[in-house]
């Protein structure tokens with residue numbers, strides 16, 4: 001019997017796995033996302049070192065650890081998960097060899113988080129859930145809400161529907177392309193990529209048990225004039 005063909009989520013993880021194998025740390029940023037720093041600074045950097053050590057933070061889709069090292073260095077209890085074994089291996093080296101910090105890292109799926117209910121104070125997603133289609137996004141948001149404590153926060157930074165490449169590939173649902181196939185476009189060939197409006201955020205967060213606290217638009221115009229926009233979203237677990 002032939003093995004089941006990989007679904008879109010598995011194929012997307014394979015794309016990242018290949019990139020990490022081929023390009024190592026060169027395949028992602030190595031410094032943290034600025035909006036994530038702003039989010040943590042506004043809520044958690046004011047805590048004492050002892051209190052920070054009691055704040056349990058999970059990055060879903062942590063990749064090679066660009067954000068995770070900063071979270072660990074700032075003294076939070078740090079956890080990371082990613083579907084790519086290559087990404088996790090790079091993250092381990094990134095934290096330990098470059099920054100002298102550690103985190104609890106696991107290889108696993110955003111669709112089935114291997115953590116108990118109500119385990120984390122904060123979950124962060126930096127450009128990872130954007131690589132899921134709508135059905136899988138619903139599953140991932142249910143999982144994020146399940147592992148968050150009541151009143152815990154979910155910070156997400158993801159592509160918006162104002163981005164130039166939103167139609168540059170084969171559409172699999174209202175907001176998702178199976179890949180950005182136009183090689184001239186930013187983020188081409190990264191597997192499934194979805195583009196949300198603030199309305200889509202509201203429609204998906206509510207049923208998962210997450211209340212949307214704030215949605216900010218963060219835009220960037222590339223040197224060639226191409227415009228890419230992200231949504232910086234703070235959700236609170238009901």
Ligand SMILES: C[S@@+](CC[C@H](N)C(=O)[O-])C[C@H]1O[C@@H](n2cnc3c(N)ncnc32)[C@H](O)[C@@H]1O
Nearest residue numbers: 016028061062063066082083084109110126128
């Ligand atoms: C663009 S990278 C971002 C990595 C990291 N958050 C950063 O900011 O550098 C997206 C990551 O999401 C992971 N990913 C995508 N789909 C996934 C899934 N279904 N389950 C687990 N990880 C997934 C990929 O392996 C990849 O490491």
